[in-house]
Amino acid sequence: MGWYNKRLAKSLWVFHVSGSPCNNCDIEILDLITPAFDVERFGLKLVGSVRHADVILLTGMLNQKIAPRIQRIYRQAPKPIFVVGVGTCVSSGCVFKDSYNISHDRDIIPIDLYIPGCPPKPEAMIAGVAKLIGVLNG
Amino acid sequence: MTINKIPIGPFHPLLEEAEYFELKVDGETVVDIDMEIGWMHRGHEFISEMKTFTQSIYLVERICGICSTSHPLACVHAIEDIDNIEIPIRARYIRTLVGELERIHSHLLWLGLAGHFIGYDTLWMWVWKYREPVLQMFEIISGNRNHYGMMRVGGVAKDVDPVSIPDLKKNLDMLDKKMVMVANVVRDDPVLRSRLKGVGVLSHDDAVAYCATGPTSRASGVPWDVRRDEPTDAYDLVDFEVIVLQNGDVYDKMVLRVLEVIESVKIIRQCLEKLKTVQGSILNNVKEISPGEGIGIYEAPRGEVFHYIRSDGTNRPIRHKVRAPSFVNIPTYTVSCKGIPVADALITLASVDPCYCCTERSLKVVNKENDPCSIDLLKISREKTERIRREINGSK
Numbered sequence: 001m002g003w004y005n006k007r008l009a010k011s012l013w014v015f016h017v018s019g020s021p022c023n024n025c026d027i028e029i030l031d032l033i034t035p036a037f038d039v040e041r042f043g044l045k046l047v048g049s050v051r052h053a054d055v056i057l058l059t060g061m062l063n064q065k066i067a068p069r070i071q072r073i074y075r076q077a078p079k080p081i082f083v084v085g086v087g088t089c090v091s092s093g094c095v096f097k098d099s100y101n102i103s104h105d106r107d108i109i110p111i112d113l114y115i116p117g118c119p120p121k122p123e124a125m126i127a128g129v130a131k132l133i134g135v136l137n138g
Numbered sequence: 139m140t141i142n143k144i145p146i147g148p149f150h151p152l153l154e155e156a157e158y159f160e161l162k163v164d165g166e167t168v169v170d171i172d173m174e175i176g177w178m179h180r181g182h183e184f185i186s187e188m189k190t191f192t193q194s195i196y197l198v199e200r201i202c203g204i205c206s207t208s209h210p211l212a213c214v215h216a217i218e219d220i221d222n223i224e225i226p227i228r229a230r231y232i233r234t235l236v237g238e239l240e241r242i243h244s245h246l247l248w249l250g251l252a253g254h255f256i257g258y259d260t261l262w263m264w265v266w267k268y269r270e271p272v273l274q275m276f277e278i279i280s281g282n283r284n285h286y287g288m289m290r291v292g293g294v295a296k297d298v299d300p301v302s303i304p305d306l307k308k309n310l311d312m313l314d315k316k317m318v319m320v321a322n323v324v325r326d327d328p329v330l331r332s333r334l335k336g337v338g339v340l341s342h343d344d345a346v347a348y349c350a351t352g353p354t355s356r357a358s359g360v361p362w363d364v365r366r367d368e369p370t371d372a373y374d375l376v377d378f379e380v381i382v383l384q385n386g387d388v389y390d391k392m393v394l395r396v397l398e399v400i401e402s403v404k405i406i407r408q409c410l411e412k413l414k415t416v417q418g419s420i421l422n423n424v425k426e427i428s429p430g431e432g433i434g435i436y437e438a439p440r441g442e443v444f445h446y447i448r449s450d451g452t453n454r455p456i457r458h459k460v461r462a463p464s465f466v467n468i469p470t471y472t473v474s475c476k477g478i479p480v481a482d483a484l485i486t487l488a489s490v491d492p493c494y495c496c497t498e499r500s501l502k503v504v505n506k507e508n509d510p511c512s513i514d515l516l517k518i519s520r521e522k523t524e525r526i527r528r529e530i531n532g533s534k
Contacts, residue, residue, distance in 0.1 A: 018155050020178045023495050024203025024284045026154050027247060034250075034266035048151030066156055066177045069148055095197050098188060099181035119203065119284055 002138055005080070008054050009136035011043035012129070015053035015077075019070050021060025024119040025087040029057055037122045044129065050077045055132070058109065061089040061096045067103035074109045082132060085111040086125065088118045139164055144480065148177050152255060152484060155494045161475075161483055168483055171475045173468070179498040186458040191217055191427060194455060195289055198445070201460065202495040203284050204247060207240040208438030209460070209496075210289035212445040215370055215434025217291045220427055220449055225371070228413070229293035229420045234372040235409040236279065236288050237436070238402040242313070243272045244439035245395040245402075248491045249320070252392060255485050256333055261323075268316045271309040278302050293421030298413055306410060314403050321396045334389035338474040338486030341386055345470070352441025354467045354490045357394045358386035364437035376408045388489040395491075427451070438463055440491050462496030 018026050032039045033046055047053055050073050062070055074083070088094040091114045096102060115128040147158040156177040162170040182201055186194040198209040211233060218225070225233075246269040253261030273283045279298055280286035288294050298306075324330060340350065345358035355362060363380040365373045381397045383390040429451040435444050441463025448457040467490040475486050 017149060020156070020180055021495070022200045022203045022206075023155060023493070024200075024206070027203060028284070030154070031266065031270075035263055036267060036270040050149075061180065063177070063179060065179070066148070069156070069177075073149060095185065095200055096180050099185055101179055101181045118200075121283060 005136040006138065008080075009133045011045065012054045012082075012133065013045050013047045013052055014055045014057055015047055015050045016057045017050075017059070017070060017073055019058060019060045019062040019066050021087065021089060025059035025089075028119045028122055028125065029059070029086065032122050032125060037126065039126060039129065042126075042129065042133065053077060054081065055129075056081060056083045056109075057086055058083055058090055058111065059086045061093055061099075062103045062108060063099075063101045064103050065101075067105065067108050071108050082113070082136075083109055083111045084113045084115065084128060084132065086115050086120060086128075088116055090114065091116050094118060141169060146484075154251070157492075157494050159487065161480065163480055166479050166481075168475050168478055168480060171471050171483075173471070175494060175498050177498075178495050183458050183460060183499060187455060190453045191291055191449075191455065194458065195291070196287060198460065199285055199287065199289075201462070202493050204244050204493060205240070205438050205440070205443065205462070205496060206285050207237050207288070208436050208443050209445070209462075211237060211371075212434040212436040212438075212443045213447070213458075214289050214291050215436060216432040216445040216447040217427060217434070217449075217455075219432030219434055220430045220447065221424075223292050223424055224422060226293055226419045226422060227372075228297075228416050228418050230372040230375070231409045231412050231416060232294045232298055232420065233289070234376065235298070235406055235413070236276075236286060236294075237371070238405045238409070239272055239275060239279075241402045241439045242399050242406075243269060243276070244491075245399050246272070248439075248488075249324075249392065249395060252388075252485065252488055255488050256330075258330070265320065268313060268320070271313055275306055275309050278305060290421055291427075292424040293419070295421070297420050300414065303410055303414060307407075310403060310406060310410075314400070317396065317399050317403065321393075321400065324392055324396055330392075331389065334392060334485070335387060336385075337388045337482045338478060338489055339385065339387045340470050340474045342384075344473045345386065348470045348473070349466045350441070350470050350490075351463045351466055352438070352491075353391055353394050353398065354441065354470065356381065357383045357390040359384045362442075364435055364442050368435065370436065372409065372412075375412075376405050378405050388485055391489045426453070440464055440493060440496075441467060443496075460499050462493065462499070464490070464493045464497040465499075468492050468497060 016029055113132055117124055141162050141164055144161040148156040158174040160172040161168050186197055195210045195213055198213045199206045201209045246265050250262040250265040277283055280288050340358050342359045345355045345360050361382045366380050378401050381394055383394050427449045431448040433446055444461040446459040447455045450456050
C-alpha cells in the first residue's frame with residue numbers, strides 16, 4: 001500500500017476522539033488549528049465524522065463506559081486508519097491508572113504513534129504528526 | 139402532537155468531550171431535554187484517598203485541564219482549613235495571579251468555542267490567537283502551558299522571578315488592548331446581537347432555584363461571587379468589580395465573560411505591582427495535618443468549586459469530596475432549553491460553559507426504603523444468629 005499511503009500523506013484528515021480525558025490535550029489539539037500553530041499548512045484538517053478520517057487523535061484514559069464506543073468508532077473508520085495517542089494517559093495511564101473505572105483491555109484500539117506529555121506541547125504534537133507524514137511517505 | 143427525539147453525542151463534532159443529550163422536539167421547538175453523564179468518570183475521589191496530601195493536589199489538577207488552578211486551589215484551601223495554616227503574603231498574591239490568568243484563558247477559550255458553535259469562526263480564530271500570550275505567561279511563571287503545579291499546602295511551589303515581570307506586563311498590555319476591542323466587537327456586532335439576544339433565557343428565580351453559580355447566575359442578576367463574598371488568598375487586598383447582568387440570555391453570558399476578562403487583567407496588574415515590593419517566603423513548611431475536616435471553596439471560571447477533605451492525622455485524606463460548578467449549572471438546561479428552536483439548542487447548551495470532566499464525580503440518589511445502607515444492622519445481625527442457631531439445632 002506504499003503508493004496509497006503516499007497520496008494520503010499529502011492531506012491527512014483528522015478526527016478527534018476524547019476517551020475520558022481531562023480536556024487538556026483536547027484544547028491543545030484545538031489550539032493546533034488556530035493561527036498560532038496552524039497545522040493546516042501540513043494539509044491536516046479536523047473533520048466531523050470518523051468516516052471521513054485518515055487519522056484518529058485519541059486522548060485520555062479509556063473508562064469502562066466509553067471503551068465500547070471507542071471500539072465502535074474504530075470499526076466505523078475507513079481503513080487504513082492511523083491512531084495517534086496524545087498525552088500520557090494513553091501511553092501509561094498518568095495518575096488514573098489505579099482507578100476502578102478504567103478499562104484494562106489494551107486491544108480496544110491499536111495505537112500507531114504515541115505523543116507523551118501531560119499535556120504535550122503543541123510543538124511536540126506537530127513533531128509527532130510530521131513524523132507520521134514522514135513514515136507514510138516512506 | 140408528535141414528539142421526536144434528537145440524540146446528540148456521545149461523539150459529536152461540536153462537543154469537545156464525550157457527552158450524550160437527547161432533545162425532545164415538537165416540530166422545530168425543543169420541549170424537553172435529557173442528558174446522560176458518566177462518559178468521563180475516572181474515580182478521582184477514590185484515587186485521592188490512596189494519595190498523600192501533596193500528591194492529591196497534582197491529582198485534582200487533572201480533574202479538568204481548563205480548571206487546573208481552581209481545583210488545586212480549592213483543595214489546598216480545604217487542607218489549610220483543617221489546621222488554619224497561615225499563607226505568606228507573597229504566596230497569596232501569586233495564587234491570585236495564577237487564578238486570574240486561568241480565568242482569562244478559560245473565558246477566552248469559551249468565547250472562541252461559542253463563536254465556532256454559531257458559525258462565526260472568525261471570532262474563534264481571533265480570540266484563540268489572543269489567548270496564546272496568556273499561555274505564554276503561564277509558561278514564564280510555571281514552566282508549563284497547562285497543568286501548572288503551582289499550589290502547595292501553605293503556599294506556592296514556584297516564585298515569580300522579578301526579571302520576568304516586565305515581560306508579563308508587556309503581554310498583559312497587548313491582551314488588554316485586544317480585549318477592549320473584542321468587548322466592543324461583541325457589543326456592537328449586529329449579527330451576534332440578533333443571533334444571541336433573548337436566546338436560552340435563565341430567569342433570576344430559576345437561577346436561584348437551580349443553585350446556579352458563576353457567570354451563569356451572575357448573568358441572571360444573582361450577585362454572588364466567592365472572590366468578593368468569601369475572600370481567600372489576596373482577593374481582599376485587590377480592587378475589582380463583580381460584574382452582574384440582568385437578562386440571563388446567551389448574549390449577556392457572553393458579554394459578562396468578556397467584561398470579567400477585563401476585570402481579571404486589572405487584578406493581575408495589581409498583583410504584579412505588589413510582587414515587585416512584597417518580599418518574603420512563598421511556602422510555609424507544613425509538617426503534618428491533624429485529624430479533622432476542612433472545606434475549601436474558590437471561584438473557578440465556571441462558578442464556585444467546592445472541596446471537602448477529612449483527615450485522620452495520617453499523611454493522606456480519608457475522604458475527599460469534589461463538587462464542581464458545572465454540576466449545578468448543567469441542570470439549568472431543563473429550563474433554559476425549553477421552548478427554543480433546535481438551531482439555538484447547541485449554543486444554549488454551551489452557554490453555561492459546561493465542563494463534563496469536572497462534573498462527573500459519582501452521585502447516588504438514595505431511596506431509603508430499598509437502600510442496602512439503611513437496613514437495620516442490628517436486625518440482620520440478630521437474624522443471622524437466629525438462622526445459625528436453627529441450622530445447628532436442626533443438624534442435631
